[in-house]
Amino acid sequence: xxxxxxxxxxxxxxxxxxxxxxxxxxxxxxxxxxxxxxxxxxxxxxxxxxxxxxxxxxxxxxxxxxxxxxxxxxxxxxxxxxxxxxxxxxxxxxxxxxxxxxxxxxxxxxxxxxxxxxxxxxxxxxxxxxxxxxxxxxxxxxxxxxxxxxxxxxxxxxxxxxxxxxxxxxxxxxxxxxxxxxxxxxxxxxxxxxxxxxxxxxxxxxxxxxxxxxxxxxx
Numbered sequence: 001x002x003x004x005x006x007x008x009x010x011x012x013x014x015x016x017x018x019x020x021x022x023x024x025x026x027x028x029x030x031x032x033x034x035x036x037x038x039x040x041x042x043x044x045x046x047x048x049x050x051x052x053x054x055x056x057x058x059x060x061x062x063x064x065x066x067x068x069x070x071x072x073x074x075x076x077x078x079x080x081x082x083x084x085x086x087x088x089x090x091x092x093x094x095x096x097x098x099x100x101x102x103x104x105x106x107x108x109x110x111x112x113x114x115x116x117x118x119x120x121x122x123x124x125x126x127x128x129x130x131x132x133x134x135x136x137x138x139x140x141x142x143x144x145x146x147x148x149x150x151x152x153x154x155x156x157x158x159x160x161x162x163x164x165x166x167x168x169x170x171x172x173x174x175x176x177x178x179x180x181x182x183x184x185x186x187x188x189x190x191x192x193x194x195x196x197x198x199x200x201x202x203x204x205x206x207x208x209x210x211x212x213x214x215x216x217x218x219x
Contacts, residue, residue, distance in 0.1 A: 003125060004066070006037045007051065015054060021129065022058060024167060034060050035081060039067035048077055112149075119155065120145060129166050141181065147171070160184070164208075173206040174218075188213050 007014045034055065043051065052062050064081040065073070073080055112131030119137035120126055126133060126145045133147040138155035145151055145159070148166040153175035164171030164186035171185055178199055183190050185208050195215060203218035 003032060003127070004035045004037050005055070005060075005062075006040055008040045009042075011041065011051065018058070025165065032061070033063040035064050035066055036062045036078070037066040043068075043072070045072045045074060045077070048072060052078065114147075120159070122159070138177075139175075150174070162189075163206075169208050169211075171207075174204075176203050177201055178204045178215075183213065183215070185213060190215070 036052070036055070038048070048065070048068065055062055062078045064078050066081050068080055070080055112128075114126070114128040114131070114133045116126060116133065116135045116137070120135055120139045120143045122140040122142040124140075124143045126135070126143075128146070129148040131147070132149035132152065133145055134152040134154070135145060136154050139145055139153055139157050139159045139161070141158040143159035144162065145153070146162045146165050148171075149163065149168060150172045151161045151163045151174070153161065153173075155175070156177040156179055157175040158179045158181065160182040161173050161175070161180060162182075162184040163173050165184075167186060169186045173183055173185065178195070179201065180195065181192050183195070183206050185206065188208060188211060190206075190213055199215060199217055204215055205218055206213055206215045208214070
């Protein structure tokens with residue numbers, strides 16, 4: 001399973017955002033392979049090497065590059081990949097909201113959301129730290145959906161669902177049919193063996209109650 005990182009300029013701010021994520025979820029990437037998409041930055045070979053080194057210092061291993069100028073590559077850098085999917089697994093990059101060009105007076109708070117209009121296949125990772133994730137299909141075994149807010153699965157959940165991943169204890173998980181390998185909300189989790197067998201194959205919701213995960217059927 002690989003992740004795609006899409007750094008943005010200024011890189012010092014992007015790395016600071018990454019450090020904030022790692023501070024909240026230490027060891028989340030844990031040496032997992034990462035693809036570095038350089039479409040949004042202009043870097044020469046020394047800059048690319050420095051960025052790869054900065055990620056390695058954070059225990060993030062870059063296995064390949066995308067959208068890089070071949071002339072700026074060399075034997076000391078990861079290879080240039082032809083494009084996604086990587087090793088047969090489609091991956092979705094961590095992202096951050098685009099900054100507004102001008103401040104808007106007294107804006108109303110809005111909840112960001114991500115809609116996935118296809119099944120999430122085995123080996124895929126959907127990561128959306130900014131808000132809720134809705135999947136209009138099933139989540140296969142070995143796949144994972146990670147959201148800063150709540151997770152809505154309008155199909156069978158066979159993989160892993162991790163809601164409230166940025167410290168949101170009010171997040172919930174909903175699915176039409178539970179066959180999950182793991183459920184987690186704000187760092188509290190239950191594995192397949194800890195989920196009531198009577199809930200298997202039924203619509204369910206999960207939430208936290210005084211740091212205890214509650215899982216109930218929806219019908």
